[in-house]
Amino acid sequence: MTIEGKFYGIGVGPGDPQLITVKAVEVLKQVDVVAVPKSRMDRESVAWEIAKGHCPSDIQLMELEMPMTSDEAILQVAWRNAATQILYALHSGKSVAFLTLGDPSFYSTYTYLLNLLKEELPSEQIETVPGIMAMAAAAAKVNQPLATGDEPLLVLPGIEGVDKYPEIPNLVVMKVSRNLPEVLKDLHESGGKAVLATRVGQAGEEIRELTEQEEAGKVDYLSLVLINRSV
Numbered sequence: 348m349t350i351e352g353k354f355y356g357i358g359v360g361p362g363d364p365q366l367i368t369v370k371a372v373e374v375l376k377q378v379d380v381v382a383v384p385k386s387r388m389d390r391e392s393v394a395w396e397i398a399k400g401h402c403p404s405d406i407q408l409m410e411l412e413m414p415m416t417s418d419e420a421i422l423q424v425a426w427r428n429a430a431t432q433i434l435y436a437l438h439s440g441k442s443v444a445f446l447t448l449g450d451p452s453f454y455s456t457y458t459y460l461l462n463l464l465k466e467e468l469p470s471e472q473i474e475t476v477p478g479i480m481a482m483a484a485a486a487a488k489v490n491q492p493l494a495t496g497d498e499p500l501l502v503l504p505g506i507e508g509v510d511k512y513p514e515i516p517n518l519v520v521m522k523v524s525r526n527l528p529e530v531l532k533d534l535h536e537s538g539g540k541a542v543l544a545t546r547v548g549q550a551g552e553e554i555r556e557l558t559e560q561e562e563a564g565k566v567d568y569l570s571l572v573l574i575n576r577s578v
């Protein structure tokens with residue numbers, strides 16, 4: 348069967364509706380359907396909050412339930428359902444923009460969807476539009492570089508110990524709600540500077556330097572830590 352509509356994976360940036368690219372806005376203005384992942388159907392989508400001001404008021408919304416779980420079986424079902432709904436719209440000749448927070452190629456569940464759609468669509472019918480990553484927005488907020496000159500930068504997904512890489516001067520810990528105690532232990536042992544950035548560009552934004560004496564309390568899922576050991 349010929350599929351006429353085009354699929355777009357849109358990075359909407361970290362939170363501030365002004366930190367979305369001109370290209371993403373152009374796509375949002377001309378697509379037929381905007382697909383919005385939601386962790387629960389009764390919750391607002393952060394990605395939609397960012398994008399909605401850039402979309403025509405009568406845009407067709409496709410809400411897709413994506414449970415916050417690491418259970419592969421549950422995720423597989425959710426992504427298959429999402430792919431089926433999107434393919435149905437594309438088969439009807441509609442173009443679809445799927446929204447994803449930050450950049451689509453960076454620790455994004457968009458990849459699951461993309462892999463499923465790649466099995467069904469020719470590559471010219473899929474376009475991924477990059478977005479500003481949360482770590483770039485966090486670094487900008489504190490007017491600090493992520494890395495300079497010949498320095499390496501290591502990005503960790505919040506499961507591995509940051510102490511495994513004592514020689515790396517710059518680290519970013521994503522999903523830090525899972526391992527803040529380790530980050531604090533490393534900070535205590537290696538010194539340096541660590542900035543905890545929560546909900547950058549969103550309501551409830553909080554950005555502060557961590558202290559060595561800090562108690563590891565509960566941290567919002569949308570948090571990351573920027574570490575600079577060379578200060």
Ligand SMILES: C[S@@+](CC[C@H](N)C(=O)[O-])C[C@H]1O[C@@H](n2cnc3c(N)ncnc32)[C@H](O)[C@@H]1O
Binds near residue numbers: 449454455520549570
């Ligand atoms: C699944 S990853 C998505 C990353 C996203 N694709 C990006 O380019 O930044 C989710 C993690 O990104 C980070 N994150 C996303 N948005 C954030 C924000 N606005 N403020 C702080 N951290 C954020 C947090 O570490 C969160 O646990």
